[in-house]
Amino acid sequence: MENLVPHFVELIRRAATDLPADVEAALRRARGQEEAGSAAQGTLDAILENVQMSRERSTPICQDTGTPIFYVYYPTGWSTLTLKKQIREAVAEATAKSYLRPNSVNSLTGRNTGNNLGEDFPYFHFEEWEEDYLKVELMLKGGGCENVGAQYSLPDTRMDADRDLEGVRRAVLDAVYQAQGMGCAPAVIGVAIGGDRGTSYLKSKEQFYRPLEDAHPDPKIAALEQRLIEEANELGVGPMGFGGKTTVLSVKIDSLERLPACYFVSASYMCWADRRRTLIYRDGQATIE
Amino acid sequence: MAHIELHTPISEAAIRALHVGDQVSLHGMAVTARDAAHKYIMENFIRPPAVPASEQALHAELQRLWRGGVMYHCGPVVRQDDAGRWHFVSAGPTTSIREEPYEADVIAHFGLRAVIGKGGMGPKTLAACREHGAVYLHAVGGAATLIASSVQEVTAVYKKEALGVPEAFWVIRVAGFPAVVTMDAHGQSLHERIAEGSAQRLAALMAR
Incomplete structure (x- = not known):
């Protein structure tokens, strides 16, 4: 060979120095949506300046x-x-x-x-x-965003989450809330439904290879992805947890076969530096x- | 919201004048310390009745640098030039909450005036900030090339072999390091405020 x-x-x-175009475009759109002069907008300005500088200097x-x-x-x-x-x-x-x-x-x-x-x-x-x-x-x-990933075993009475897509919705919203700004928001959330604990987390991470603008071929999943983007952004965590309209850039969901006994929902968190x-x-x- | 220039060593009065939301530019010396460094500090400087003889030189140096000084939660990407000098290539903040069990003791022990990191810290550190006159400064996570460009010089590195490059104590001179006060010396925390607001919104979403 x-x-x-x-x-x-x-x-x-x-990969280390040149942020993909779809991620940069999403950050730019987010910047435009934040209030002028807000901490959220200032943070996104610094992020975009850093993206440009890293590309030019070939530094991480x-x-x-x-x-x-x-x-x-x-x-x-x-x-x-x-x-x-x-x-x-x-x-x-x-x-x-x-x-x-x-x-x-x-x-x-x-x-x-x-x-x-x-x-x-x-x-x-x-x-x-x-x-x-x-x-x-x-x-x-x-590693910072890896630390705020979360796995749920449904049903989960703490958040009234049953074994259905509504339960998945609840688990993902909880994960985004728990992460606050600690995983470097705005994030891409990768979600897997099903599998065992190991395969479920892996599947959730594989979602990060998907282009940000795509949608899941199953319309029910695609609709949930869209709904979760909107609802997660209602949480008001904002860029870096400073408050603001952009907490997630995208949510990507897929499913795996599961055992009758198990219903895992795994949410992996990818920082803005996707x-x-x-x-x-x-x-x-x-x-x- | 004000924009304030801070120079090390920082006085207690300068710290007490800061409030959540203030933007600061930091000038002077800072020392990086993250997970393994905090473990080392606790085991060698804070928990034992006396600092072990082998570690006294570093303890004295950190006392000198951190009295009125700045700690930076950071594990940098570095480069060594042909003359053997180290440079920060990429050096944004790491998540601070992992140091929550230790930071209040470290602030008290060394007389730190500022801790720079990301993601914020908890009630124990907030209380230490109020008691000892310190602030938590939030840098933009991931903005690593931008932040490294404010690092003028790496003046020393300690424990590089034992703790590894990301976790060593890097002593740096900075000019115009950008950060925002998110926990002040008056008991205010932006992170608490955002967490409370988002908890209410989460409850509303769960009720739908």
Whole structure:
């Protein structure tokens, strides 16, 4: 297999320093909706200035470059072992170049490995597919917003949440309220209904790969997504928790099969610095979207 | 809402003059400390009857820097130049609430005048701010390149090997570091106010 390390380094650089256009556009729209001269608008101004400056200087938008989460889709015959080795090499190189902060800490010794490599760090998901090209999706998932993710097991009497979409609605509103400004609002909320505890959280995070403007193909889910965007923004938490009209930029929901005994609702919180990029490698040509 | 320039060391009077909502520009020295640093401080400086001999030099240096000084909840992205000097590349605030169990003791122990972070802190820290004359300054989370551009110089780093780059004590000189007072020395907290307002709106949404 060819040496793709330089392409992977570039994928990481772009993800860490160059906020995707849909996220930036959503932040700009939010800025326009906040009251002139408000703390909310001032915060969004600082955010947008920082986005621009990070792009120009090629420096991380946020110093917490998070957990690098790689979803790798590869044609039949490719070696996932080699892909993993090359991506890990690229992660170490990107760390040395200050595109990533050294973020992998041994939970028992407290030692930071210094290069973002640990036994299970970064995170990989490999999937063989029928296409003839390689696609690598990368998201950088920050720790502050990871801390405010929440999982509910329905029914939940504290909020009158039954095992239905109304129960899901209640759980998601509670999660956004509990997070306040601590996860760096305005957020994208990824929601999974069903699964087991592990697969449910993973599914909720996979929602962050979706374009902000898309809608779920199931009209009932799409309607709930839209309703939750509006209702979460009624909470008044606002950018950074300073108060204001923009608490979430988007809500993305999907579902999984579940056991009869289980009904999980998992809400993952992605900070405004919603960093994700995709590398396509086809016929020896690499493009980053 | 006023715009105020703060210079370290900061006097108690300057802190008592601040109110929630005031915008400040900070000039002078600050020292980063986050999760592992707070654990280290509690275990070496605050809980034991005497500071261990091996840690006394750092304790004295932090006492010097933090008397009337500023702590910054931050784990930066750094770069070392060919001459060996460190630079802050990307350095926004980290979530402060994790230090809530410790910060009141740390403020009292060192005589801190300001803690910079994001997301706000709880009632224990708010009470310490009132008692000792300190404020919580909120920086914009994620605005890391912008904030790093106000860091003029990294003058020292302590415990980098033991705690790792993000969690070390980085001593920085800043000019025009932008922040907003969200918890003042008069017992006021913007975070409490927003939490109460959003709790009421949540209850209304749940009633629909």
